[in-house]
Amino acid sequence: MKENKRSLSERLNSGPVICAEGFLFEIEKRGYMASGEFV
Numbered sequence: 359m360k361e362n363k364r365s366l367s368e369r370l371n372s373g374p375v376i377c378a379e380g381f382l383f384e385i386e387k388r389g390y391m392a393s394g395e396f397v
Contacts, residue, residue, distance in 0.1 A: 369375065374384065385391050 364372075382391075382393065386393050
């Protein structure tokens, strides 16, 4: 497996970091879905 040598601060500065259930909020924020009763 290839190791990524970037530090945490470099990763955070390079763009959005989506983890755990946060992907639902990010997808909704970008307009790809609307949260409803099943989310």
